[in-house]
Amino acid sequence: MGxxxxxxxxxxxxxxxxxxxxxxxxxxxxxxxxxxxxxxxxHERLTVVTADVADPSAVAEAIRGSRVVVSALGxxxxxxxxxxxxxxxxxxxxxxxxxxxxxxxxxxxPLQRGGKGERLLYRATLKHVLxxxxxxxxxxxxxxxxxxxxxxxxxxxxRPPRLTDGxxxxxxxxxxxxxxxxxxxxxxxxxxxxxxxxxxxxxxxxRTIGIGY
Numbered sequence: 001m002g003x004x005x006x007x008x009x010x011x012x013x014x015x016x017x018x019x020x021x022x023x024x025x026x027x028x029x030x031x032x033x034x035x036x037x038x039x040x041x042x043h044e045r046l047t048v049v050t051a052d053v054a055d056p057s058a059v060a061e062a063i064r065g066s067r068v069v070v071s072a073l074g075x076x077x078x079x080x081x082x083x084x085x086x087x088x089x090x091x092x093x094x095x096x097x098x099x100x101x102x103x104x105x106x107x108x109x110p111l112q113r114g115g116k117g118e119r120l121l122y123r124a125t126l127k128h129v130l131x132x133x134x135x136x137x138x139x140x141x142x143x144x145x146x147x148x149x150x151x152x153x154x155x156x157x158x159r160p161p162r163l164t165d166g167x168x169x170x171x172x173x174x175x176x177x178x179x180x181x182x183x184x185x186x187x188x189x190x191x192x193x194x195x196x197x198x199x200x201x202x203x204x205x206x207r208t209i210g211i212g213y
Contacts, residue, residue, distance in 0.1 A: 005199070006030045006066040006100075008053060008073055008087065011038035013165060014106060015072035017192035019046070021168075025196070032062045053087035060094035068199050069095060071105040071144075082136075085143035092151045101154045102205075104195055107141045109161040109210060112179045145208075156198055157208040160186050168193050175210040183212015 005022050009015040010031035016039070022029045023043050030047045033039050039048060051058035053073065063069055069091055073084050088105060095103060148155045159179065166187035173180045174194060194211055198204040 004028045004030055004066045005068045005070065006032060006063055008032045008059075008062075008069070008071045008091065010048075010072070011035065012072055012074055013163065013188040014191055016041075017168075017188045018070060018072055018195060021189075021192050021196055030062060030066065032059075053083070053090065056090045056093060059087070059090040060097070063091065063094045063098060063100055066098075066100045068102040068104070069100050070195065070199075071103075073106070082140040082143065084140050085147060088144045089147050092147060092153065095153055096151075102199060103148065103151065103153045103155045104199060105144060105148055105155070105157055106191070106195075107145055107157050107159045107208075108138065109159045109179050109212075111138060111141060111145065112159060112208075112210065154205045156204045156206075158191065158195060158198075159208055159210050160191050161212050162186075163188050163191065166190075169213075172211055172213055176204075176207045177210075179210040180212035183210065186212050 005027050007015050007018050007029060010019050011033045019029055019031050019041060023045055028045045030049055031039055032049045032051050034052065036048050036050050049062045051062050053059060071088050071091060073087055145157055148157055161183055162185045164185055164187045168187065168189035172186055172190045172194065173183055191211060198209065
């Protein structure tokens with residue numbers, strides 16, 4: 001993977017895994033964070049940028065000169081306003097005016113419609129509970145997904161299930177435009193590994209990717 005990889009939300013669990021693994025692969029990385037004190041990494045190929053993702057000019061500056069842009073931002077909580085949709089909208093705007101075309105974003109498995117790749121019990125119970133309890137989070141992610149699909153960029157949307165802090169195993173499954181049957185959890189490390197692999201895979205462009213064990 002040549003060129004700079006830009007990771008938004010780099011101080012979070014998935015973002016940190018993306019940064020660590022990309023550096024280990026010899027990639028130049030720009031880590032975009034709100035609080036640099038939360039990202040305790042020093043590396044000659046790492047550039048840490050402090051930026052507010054709600055600021056279009058700050059986002060554009062962070063993306064300048066990059067090849068691949070990744071959003072590992074978390075969704076809105078019940079105490080905050082939307083985060084992912086406005087931030088990714090700023091990324092899309094900046095990418096349309098620059099050289100970067102490849103955009104990968106983290107969404108969530110419950111946004112899969114129609115139950116493709118889901119077992120009946122999950123579809124009938126847990127999925128509806130999650131959507132009700134976390135409806136603001138999922139509204140934010142749904143708006144983000146809509147903007148990504150309409151972006152005209154080379155995009156991939158990842159829809160992981162429950163995220164864990166387990167190690168990278170390499171023993172996960174993926175599904176295009178569907179959830180993984182019975183795949184109710186995935187480690188952030190394995191999600192990061194698959195996202196980095198997919199960044200150079202034309203077959204994942206314009207697709208949503210389910211992932212799980």
